Amino acid sequence: MNPEVAVKIFEAGKSAGADFVEIFEEETRSSSLGLKDRQIETATAGTEYGIGVRLLYGTEVLYGFTSDDSEEALVKLVKTLAFGRIAAAAGAEGSAARPFEFAPEKRICDYNFGAYQDPRVLGQAIKQDFLFRADKAARALSPKIAQVGASVTDSCTSISLLNSEGLHLEMTRGRLRVNVNVTATDGTERLTTHEAPGALGGYELLANYSPEALATECGERVLRMLDAGYITGGQMPVVMGNGFGGVIFHEACGHPLETESIRRNASPFCGKLGEAIGQPCLTAIDDGTMDGVWGSLKYDDEGTPTQRTTLIENGILKTYMSDRVGAMEVGVERTGSARRESYKYAPVSRMRNTFIAPGKDTLDSMIASVDNGLYAARMAGGSVNPATGEFNFAVDEGYVIRNGKICEPVRGATLIGKGHEIMPRISMVGTDFEQAAGVCGASSGHVPVTVGQPSIKVDQILVGGR
Structure with a gap:
């Protein structure tokens, strides 16, 4: 400009x-380059x-x-x-x-790629080896593997941001994401699971992901679940696994903590700053500054430097995620959380890398504390009403907990509840913190985000069964 x-x-x-x-x-x-049924299916x-x-x-x-x-x-x-x-x-x-x-x-210039390998120079061919190796590794696990899909997607964005207060910011952002999904069948039923890590950077990141490891993890998981019986639902304690388990906090609690929800009075957390909304073991953070992480960015889409924002500290609600308009209306400081999918959208407050912080408990101690319950080792997708916090999420990989031990695998489980009601029931928080890449959709489009948590114990939650 x-x-x-x-x-x-x-x-x-x-x-x-x-x-x-x-x-x-x-x-x-x-x-993007995508593989399906042992051949390249898409190249865009x-x-x-x-x-x-x-x-x-x-x-x-x-x-x-x-x-x-x-x-x-x-x-x-x-x-x-x-x-x-x-x-x-x-x-x-x-x-x-x-x-x-x-x-x-x-x-201000934020050209922060360093050793960034620009996909515009390298081209699509560099992706093929990754895709075929993933396919081969998954199919080698069992004749029950019916289908393998894989893709590698990249983007490189250049932005010039100017405003009437004198800001002139130029920045570039590159992102890479891989996806492996594996389908298994026993002749009557089919199940699919996937892994989709991503990061901020270029094709140098591809070396960080093993297609064999991703495909094997997916394949072994889907085979376990294919042989599993169905869970009997009801109210019970649940131990939720680390990493993508944080999607429930993101959806049921993260969105209601954005000023975009608060300023519309469409959140159960309106007027709750300074109040206890969880037990002292619970601390939750939204951090845009994590180096190389999928949801990170040095400046938000209004040009405000991003920051590490503590949303909940030892159970106390400390602040909201805010943009320029939201900060003015709600009366909080701007947190560098303004985001948009592209130039087609006005920015609003959105999450970046949002997670429950590590605690002091071990997964073994959580399991041992449960007589009869569910270990939700890995979560899948679901739905949520941000205004009420009501959610319904499927469990991708689950196991019965019986007498303090992990027992047989079960499928068909869903977790049902309200985010603001579940948070006070989180009584144990683990040390095994992990994050997972995702894409979040809201009023300013779809943006890359990271969810995360260590393993956590929820004392009681409604588990839906078949």
């Missing part, structure tokens, strides 16, 4: 009475470019976007957004636009 063009946009916005004007220019190159690559313009009137947001970067088109976009306000602003005292200047020495 030429700063001289940016000034014209700011002047147009201020002339329309806007308190704040922001320009978000983005170019993203993405590519594309580049998307556009500019989003945001006007703020207090906390009211007007947003539009275009792929035309000409000065004429961008000024017209501003006037179209502000239609109906321009005449009022013209007659208002002191509404004339002030001059804007961008000093080159104040420009």
